[in-house]
Amino acid sequence: MGFPDRVPNELWGEILGNVNEHDRPTFQKISLSCPAFLPVSRPFLFSAIRLTPYRIGNDGDLLLPPPAEVDRHLKRLEFWCSSKIAPLVRSCLIHPLDSYTGRDVSKWSSSTDTPNILLDSLFQRLDHFTGLQRLHASRIHFTQARVDMLSHLPKLFELHLSGCAVAPGEHIETSPHVLRIPNFSLCHDSKSDPADNYWFPLLQPDQLRVLRSDFALGRTTDTISSFPNVQTLEAIMHRQTPSQYSRALSNFPAVRILKLWGKGLHTDAVVPDAVAIFPVLEEYYGPHEALPLFLAATTLRRVQTKCARSEDLVTxxxxxxxxxxxxxxxxxxxxxxxxxxxxxxxxxxxxxxxxxxxxxxxxxxxxxxxxxxxxxxxxxxxxxxxxxxxxxxxxxxxxxxxxxxxxxxxxxxxxxxxxxxxxxxxxxxxxxxxxxxxxxxxxxxxxxxxxxxxxxxxxxxxxxxxxxxxxxxxxxxxxxxxxxxxxxxxxxxxxxxxxxx
Structure with a gap:
């Protein structure tokens, strides 16, 4: 019996857990070094999948690689969706090809027939990844079918969306509370419109624990439901009045960690009682202008802020x-x-x-x-x-x-x-x-x-x-x-x- 056979696989799993999850060459070497390491290293080797479904051209067109490369990507996707590999996938990253990656993109061209062939192929098979826990998507278009697929992922607990939009000609039904996701992040780009946000109504209020959004909460109050169990909230505070933020923040009564960005409150505004907003707030990170909103919370223990004029902080x-x-x-x-x-x-x-x-x-x-x-x-x-x-x-x-x-x-x-x-x-x-x-x-x-x-x-x-x-x-x-x-x-x-x- 060799040395690897004498050590339980659970212990080897703990040891391999110290290797960077993105270091695929190391996991490949481990899996090939000994037959006993194959079942131990495989969950790490295939824990993350990354898809580049297209490249966005200067005029906004979706550019695809040459047909031979598209076929290669589709075959690779079939491998990942196989019954032995798909259950091992824990995270999925979807993002367009960036122009500064150094890859030759001279042969990439627009496809009027199937510009989303790679993206559609992934979403059509997404339910094969029964153990998927984290999905990060950047600058992709969502359709009703793609949103519905997210609601059928049983283990998904983290969804991060950056610069995503609705596909042209599509309409997303804001069916209430179809996404049971504890951790949700939403970042928009310059073309996004907070008024058209459709994600908040889709979230299951009782399930959400962490919410990150760069939409100014004071401007999206009407689209935000009450989330009674959110404990970590990250949002933008951009020259809103305390009353605007009081209305928005009152939807998150269980917040313990609050992180705000932006230019803060109107400095001449009257500040309401913070205890009524966040009765259990423990940590605050954000503009100094908003400090009076939260200092009255007797549970507040930790503060991080910045201030150009020291006298303003003291005030x-x-x-x-x-x-x-x-x-x-x-x-x-x-x-x-x-x-x-x-x-x-x-x-x-x-x-x-x-x-x-x-x-x-x-x-x-x-x-x-x-x-x-x-x-x-x-x-x-x-x-x-x-x-x-x-x-x-x-x-x-x-x-x-x-x-x-x-x-x-x-x-x-x-x-x-x-x-x-x-x-x-x-x-x-x-x-x-x-x-x-x-x-x-x-x-x-x-x-x-x-x-x-x-x-x-x-x-x-x-x-x-x-x-x-x-x-x-x-x-x-x-x-x-x-x-x-x-x-x-x-x-x-x-x-x-x-x-x-």
Whole structure:
């Protein structure tokens, strides 16, 4: 008995589950390496099918490859629909051929008779994929028959549609609640019309758990039914009034995670009571203008937002609300000790505070210029770049030197990250003088005030301090042009799991 035979197939399945699902060459090699691996690797090898049914021409015509290639695709589809392979398929991706793929498309041409021959062939056999769980379709036309086929897929739990439309001359019957799909995403293109949306009435309200839509909910209220079990909602908020969004969002009373994009609310509008909208909201990601809508929810624990003017952010979080938030992630254009004080005073229960201050011009980080390098303090660092002037008064240094002495810090604070990011560091050719704070002393002072503090990340463009309770001394690193981008990538990795706004 060989080694593969002594290990249960279930264990091999767990091991192969760590391989990237799109890495077909690896699964092919595994399946050919040993007879015992064939039944184990086959479910992974045939778990996903991808179809390119046509290419969209510049004038919108559907272009097909030469007839020989169409025949080859049809034969390949027959193989995938066979009784031994079809039940293994778990996901299906349908999208037109992109012009930048590098494939030779010179022989692709329009077909007035059968432009949808490949797409029709797939949908006619789609019910063979009895284990299909995820279907992603991009820029395809739907007919009544294709919509009906979706309703006959017993295992389908995720449907993602991007830039899809109704086929010319077709009409989709909005038969209520025919799609029992827990996870639904809808993205439109510039030619889509939210008023003609027919997907929401097709969804089974009790089944839906996750809804993503880039249609502004405030403009599609009439087409949205009540979805009492949606827990994750992603949508557009584009200059609507609170009353418009209150009507739309009230259709989702069970939302726990809310993600909004767009330009937010009218800033001069009156904000209603958030508790009536989302009584169990736990996480909010979106524009700062909408924060007053949701801060009153006593269940809200986690917030991520961005704001061009720090004063606007403070205005929206001040007051009695927000006292239960434990994690706050914000991107600002300016940051000083006064703004920091107001943020932590209004959010006293924080255990995690992550602040990014993005600047486009490094000159804005200095307050004055001297012409004589001998006037630079002895404990300052000069970056050594070419120039006759020396810029001083580096704002991140000033901030970090005062950080440990701010009037208030959340006593339960465990994670603190403050980072200045300069998107054009090489724009200035003058010498820069900056102070590197005594981060070890600062860490000790912060831990004394916040005993639970176990992680610090303080990035001042020219220097960075990182400390965890597992590395008691911490590390201080001065940045140069060479390692600036490395540090920027590391900062992005810190926020893995947070949404990109």
């Amino acid at each position: 929206r979080i001040q007051g009695k609300h927000g006292r239960n938030i434990i994690s706050f992630n914000v991107e600002l254009k300016t940051l000083n000790v006064t703004i920091f004080n107001k943020i932590v005073e209004h959010l006293p229960q924080l255990t995690e505070l992550l602040i990014t201050c993005g600047v486009s011009n490094l000159d804005s980080m200095f307050t004055r210029v001297v012409y004589d390098a001998r006037k630079v303090p002895k404990d300052a660092v000069v970056d050594g770049r070419f120039g006759d002037e020396v810029r001083m008064g580096f704002k991140p240094s000033t901030f970090f030197l005062k950080l440990a002495d701010v009037p208030f810090l959340p006593p339960a604070l465990e994670r603190l990250a403050i980072s200045w990011d300069c998107y054009n560091q090489e724009s200035c050719f003058e010498l820069s003088a900056y102070m590197v704070p005594d981060f070890s002393q600062m860490r000790d002072a912060l831990v004394a005030r916040c005993p639970g503090l176990n992680w610090l990340w303080l990035n001042g463009i020219y220097f960075r301090f990182e400390w965890r309770d597992s590395m008691p001394d911490g590390t201080v690193k001065e940045f140069t042009a060479k390692n600036f981008m490395d540090a920027y990538v590391q900062w992005g990795e810190i926020f893995y799991g947070w949404e990109v706004l």
